Amino acid sequence: MMDSFVPVAKPYIGPKEKEYVQEAVQNGWISSAGEFIQKFEQLNADFNGVKYGVAVSNGTVALHLALVALGIGPGDEVIIPNLTFAATANAVLYTGATPVLADVEFDSWTINIDKAEKLVNESTRAIIPVHLYGQPCDMKKIMAFSKKYDLYVIEDCAEAHGAEYNGSRVGSFGNISCFSFYGNKIITCGEGGICLTNDLNLYEKMNELRDHGMSKKRRYWHNSVGFNYRMTNIQAAVGCAQIERINEILEKRWLISKYYNECLKPYGIFQLQSDCSDRKKVCWLYTVLVDLKKVDQSIDDLRNKLHEFNIDSRTIFFPLHQMPPYKNLKKTDQRCSIEISKRGISLPTFEELPEKTIEDICGVLIKITGAL
Numbered sequence: 001m002m003d004s005f006v007p008v009a010k011p012y013i014g015p016k017e018k019e020y021v022q023e024a025v026q027n028g029w030i031s032s033a034g035e036f037i038q039k040f041e042q043l044n045a046d047f048n049g050v051k052y053g054v055a056v057s058n059g060t061v062a063l064h065l066a067l068v069a070l071g072i073g074p075g076d077e078v079i080i081p082n083l084t085f086a087a088t089a090n091a092v093l094y095t096g097a098t099p100v101l102a103d104v105e106f107d108s109w110t111i112n113i114d115k116a117e118k119l120v121n122e123s124t125r126a127i128i129p130v131h132l133y134g135q136p137c138d139m140k141k142i143m144a145f146s147k148k149y150d151l152y153v154i155e156d157c158a159e160a161h162g163a164e165y166n167g168s169r170v171g172s173f174g175n176i177s178c179f180s181f182y183g184n185k186i187i188t189c190g191e192g193g194i195c196l197t198n199d200l201n202l203y204e205k206m207n208e209l210r211d212h213g214m215s216k217k218r219r220y221w222h223n224s225v226g227f228n229y230r231m232t233n234i235q236a237a238v239g240c241a242q243i244e245r246i247n248e249i250l251e252k253r254w255l256i257s258k259y260y261n262e263c264l265k266p267y268g269i270f271q272l273q274s275d276c277s278d279r280k281k282v283c284w285l286y287t288v289l290v291d292l293k294k295v296d297q298s299i300d301d302l303r304n305k306l307h308e309f310n311i312d313s314r315t316i317f318f319p320l321h322q323m324p325p326y327k328n329l330k331k332t333d334q335r336c337s338i339e340i341s342k343r344g345i346s347l348p349t350f351e352e353l354p355e356k357t358i359e360d361i362c363g364v365l366i367k368i369t370g371a372l
């Protein structure tokens with residue numbers, strides 16, 4: 001039994017975050033003008049090797065803004081993976097376009113392009129690869145696929161800030177890439193998101209659409225029906241402090257996953273997301289697949305038992321096609337999404353998680369699976 005409840009995720013708000021927030025509050029720039037916003041956009045663009053950033057209020061609206069800027073709407077189809085957070089699908093639905101669901105690869109847990117290809121028709125306009133649980137998608141294959149069928153690529157990087165494919169950061173491949181800074185993400189603003197792009201025209205479009213479609217040259221002149229998707233200077237203040245030490249955060253998370261691996265590997269009942277030589281994963285939530293036949297119980301059984309020991313955990317996302325709003329969407333076979341979802345469990349992963357606690361969590365997990 002743990003002395004106190006161990007949550008699955010928890011933001012670390014350090015002295016720099018507090019200092020910057022205080023600065024924003026003290027000088028009165030608490031709304032969506034103020035110097036932290038542009039600084040945050042620039043730091044994110046630089047870190048990911050992309051030219052322009054448009055900070056927004058959360059990751060979901062980042063996806064929506066990207067789709068609208070690319071002109072996607074009613075009658076269009078957008079290919080997404082079946083295994084992802086619902087926001088990926090919802091953002092497509094908000095535009096009036098239709099998401100179509102491709103299964104994922106069993107080893108990487110990311111979108112299977114061979115299966116995605118079966119969904120392509122004359123209405124297909126874009127694909128949203130999701131770098132799930134810190135694993136980069138096969139971007140070489142995705143970029144070749146998008147070229148072949150003339151599709152836009154919107155990268156959903158919400159769970160993979162800092163991950164790399166062939167030496168380039170995720171988020172630097174697509175027409176637009178979207179990030180989330182929710183409290184449980186790799187870096188946080190409390191709530192927040194950003195769209196990155198190398199295309200000046202798309203940057204200007206998103207910059208205008210985020211602010212009611214208002215002209216940047218002529219105030220209160222509206223060029224389109226835009227949105228209020230602005231980020232506040234207070235959010236950006238937290239974000240600046242976070243991204244200034246992102247390398248340290250990524251290193252800490254990498255050590256956590258390494259330590260979990262060492263503790264769990266000897267038992268042979270846990271399967272990790274694959275390591276591909278062309279990809280550098282980051283650790284978002286430490287997540288493994290359990291050999292349910294060997295442990296002879298369900299993930300929910302295991303999670304309930306962990307909870308009795310004061311240890312929080314999470315299931316992997318449910319396959320979208322199983323849930324009411326998405327059950328009638330066009331799809332490929334969904335064998336791998338189903339299998340991964342049924343067998344996956346996420347364990348506590350946050351900056352201040354001590355090694356000793358990881359050891360204790362693994363000890364409990366081993367005990368309740370009966371693997372010892």
Ligand SMILES: *Cc1c(COP(=O)(O)O)cnc(C)c1O
Pocket residue numbers: 058059060061084085087088130156158159180181182191192193
């Ligand atoms: C968190 C997340 C989002 C949405 O981000 P919010 O900031 O919560 O709106 C989108 N896609 C994926 C894959 C996510 O994990």
